[in-house]
Amino acid sequence: MLKLGTFDLHQLLATLEIFFLSKKYQLLQAIIFFVVGILLAKLFTRVVVHLLRLRLKKQLLMVVEKFCYYVSLIIVIIISLERAGLDLKVLLGAAGVFTVAIGFASQTSASNLISGLFLFGERPFVVGDNIEVDGVKGEVLSIDLLSTKLRTFDNLLVRIPNESLIKSRFINLTHFPIRRIDLILSLDYRENLERFRQILLKVVSETFLCLDEPAPKFVILGLAESGVEIRFSIWTKKENYDLLKSLMYEKILNMVQQNGLLVAYPHRVFIQRFDDDKKHSTHFSHPIEPQHEERKV
Amino acid sequence: MDTLIDISKLFHNQIWGQYSLNENESGHWRIGPLQIWIARFRSEWRIVTNSSEEHHDTTIQVKVPYETATIPKRSEWTRRYCVERTEDKLYLIPALADRSIVVRPEEAFYLPSKEETVLFINSVLWCKIFVGNSQYPKLIDTIPIYHLSDTWFGPSSIEGEICYAAKTGALQRLDLVRLSPYRVITKVYLKNLADNPLLLERIKLPVTNLSLYHAENGVFFTESVVLQREKMGQQVRFSLGRTPKEGGRLKRITTAERALEGHFVSRAMHTLFG
Numbered sequence: 194m195l196k197l198g199t200f201d202l203h204q205l206l207a208t209l210e211i212f213f214l215s216k217k218y219q220l221l222q223a224i225i226f227f228v229v230g231i232l233l234a235k236l237f238t239r240v241v242v243h244l245l246r247l248r249l250k251k252q253l254l255m256v257v258e259k260f261c262y263y264v265s266l267i268i269v270i271i272i273s274l275e276r277a278g279l280d281l282k283v284l285l286g287a288a289g290v291f292t293v294a295i296g297f298a299s300q301t302s303a304s305n306l307i308s309g310l311f312l313f314g315e316r317p318f319v320v321g322d323n324i325e326v327d328g329v330k331g332e333v334l335s336i337d338l339l340s341t342k343l344r345t346f347d348n349l350l351v352r353i354p355n356e357s358l359i360k361s362r363f364i365n366l367t368h369f370p371i372r373r374i375d376l377i378l379s380l381d382y383r384e385n386l387e388r389f390r391q392i393l394l395k396v397v398s399e400t401f402l403c404l405d406e407p408a409p410k411f412v413i414l415g416l417a418e419s420g421v422e423i424r425f426s427i428w429t430k431k432e433n434y435d436l437l438k439s440l441m442y443e444k445i446l447n448m449v450q451q452n453g454l455l456v457a458y459p460h461r462v463f464i465q466r467f468d469d470d471k472k473h474s475t476h477f478s479h480p481i482e483p484q485h486e487e488r489k490v
Numbered sequence: 491m492d493t494l495i496d497i498s499k500l501f502h503n504q505i506w507g508q509y510s511l512n513e514n515e516s517g518h519w520r521i522g523p524l525q526i527w528i529a530r531f532r533s534e535w536r537i538v539t540n541s542s543e544e545h546h547d548t549t550i551q552v553k554v555p556y557e558t559a560t561i562p563k564r565s566e567w568t569r570r571y572c573v574e575r576t577e578d579k580l581y582l583i584p585a586l587a588d589r590s591i592v593v594r595p596e597e598a599f600y601l602p603s604k605e606e607t608v609l610f611i612n613s614v615l616w617c618k619i620f621v622g623n624s625q626y627p628k629l630i631d632t633i634p635i636y637h638l639s640d641t642w643f644g645p646s647s648i649e650g651e652i653c654y655a656a657k658t659g660a661l662q663r664l665d666l667v668r669l670s671p672y673r674v675i676t677k678v679y680l681k682n683l684a685d686n687p688l689l690l691e692r693i694k695l696p697v698t699n700l701s702l703y704h705a706e707n708g709v710f711f712t713e714s715v716v717l718q719r720e721k722m723g724q725q726v727r728f729s730l731g732r733t734p735k736e737g738g739r740l741k742r743i744t745t746a747e748r749a750l751e752g753h754f755v756s757r758a759m760h761t762l763f764g
Binding site: 369370371373398401403404405406430 | 592637639640641642643647648650651652655692
């Protein structure tokens with residue numbers, strides 16, 4: 194006899210055998226199987242994830258986790274239903290009838306599911322990447338079977354159906370290790386372009402977040418109404434993009450003020466011109482100061 | 491590899507090596523552009539660092555003990571390390587950079603077909619701070635003597651790696667190299683076996699594959715490096731040579747972070763030449 198204190202284990206096992214083989218308590222058995230089955234399914238999933246966590250990437254591990262859990266759950270449900278006395282052949286027969294209805298109803302879900310599989314295969318982004326979809330920017334939290342979830346930078350959860358992702362254009366902001374920052378600047382026409390370029394290059398050389406290579410580029414975009422439009426492009430590591438963009442504008446502003454440079458801004462200069470008899474006057478305005486003698490108003 | 495205690499004995503009369511600080515005592519070290527203040531408390535090591543832009547500053551100064559109250563109190567320069575109980579031994583040990591370094595020759599040049607040349611690359615050291623009395627003291631901080639800016643090395647913006655950009659150029663003569671106790675010299679043999687000239691504008695030096703050596707005159711060297719452009723043109727062979735004879739008798743300080751067995755051949759020239 195195997196005793197655990199005053200408890201007889203043999204007797205317990207015998208009682209359990211009678212209970213589970215008896216047809217009297219089928220519903221109760223089914224419920225017990227279901228509850229225990231769910232716990233075992235979760236345990237099984239955790240064990241699988243634990244064993245594979247070092248071998249698989251985060252994204253694929255999530256897929257394996259969900260696959261293991263749902264497959265286990267289906268098995269548990271089938272066993273529980275069988276335990277409850279349900280004839281599964283009848284169920285399968287009925288399933289055939291429901292398949293058509295379910296098929297129509299789940300078109301979207303099936304499409305999302307298949308789109309999800311394509312996303313896994315194509316891997317345009319992975320968990321942890323920052324992407325922009327339809328104007329929404331965020332970090333990819335998970336790529337699930339039916340949808341992809343983003344966390345926006347102001348901490349909102351966005352759920353995007355995989356079908357929408359496959360069909361739409363999205364931007365992966367962190368796919369490549371480095372990014373280019375385009376700073377759009379305007380310089381007053383009265384200023385020296387070369388001097389401004391040197392000042393910008395000096396700012397870059399003093400900023401460690403800027404990469405030496407690819408080298409910064411100074412490009413004149415055009416001659417606008419109030420000044421010269423310039424695009425100054427610098428490169429940085431992807432994680433420093435936002436920080437450096439703000440920092441560069443701040444530093445350029447400081448340098449411009451320290452060096453007394455004139456930055457272009459929309460403005461009007463009104464000039465009043467007097468005719469010979471000083472009776473009539475002509476007013477006109479233009480953005481650039483006149484060179485000849487006229488009285489500025 | 492020798493213990494830190496053995497390595498420290500090499501640096502007689504230099505800034506590197508072993509120091510002792512009593513509780514509530516501090517020290518000040520100036521290694522060229524870098525200033526380090528280290529204060530020891532009962533359960534805390536406080537390290538304050540400041541690096542200037544004077545990359546050619548060769549000032550070396552040690553003041554131990556130092557007036558703790560005069561240590562700068564700027565929070566952005568300060569790092570605190572809390573332990574159960576501090577011990578009196580402290581080590582300042584030189585180390586190589588943790589990433590590859592991209593170097594430019596003084597002026598870009600062509601290496602003709604079937605020709606070879608030698609360049610001397612002078613790069614900055616890092617300072618590792620160890621504490622503790624045991625045979626294996628603990629590393630608590632690693633500081634570059636001066637900040638190197640980041641740069642991208644690769645054929646395009648999507649293929650390559652982030653490296654450091656060296657502030658000094660590669661030179662063909664060792665006597666032109668500015669020696670200092672916080673720089674390390676690497677002798678690079680460049681060979682072009684291909685049928686067309688090789689334009690050299692930038693070279694990536696995989697520093698993490700190199701070991702650090704110390705000469706009796708206080709100069710640091712690594713083993714020499716051989717970069718050979720293969721006959722096929724796009725392949726480059728990278729291998730390690732012996733320590734340069736210009737260094738005389740050298741003693742190894744640290745081994746390579748990523749040891750290289752023999753050599754590696756890159757199928758793309760752009761991984762080492764830019």
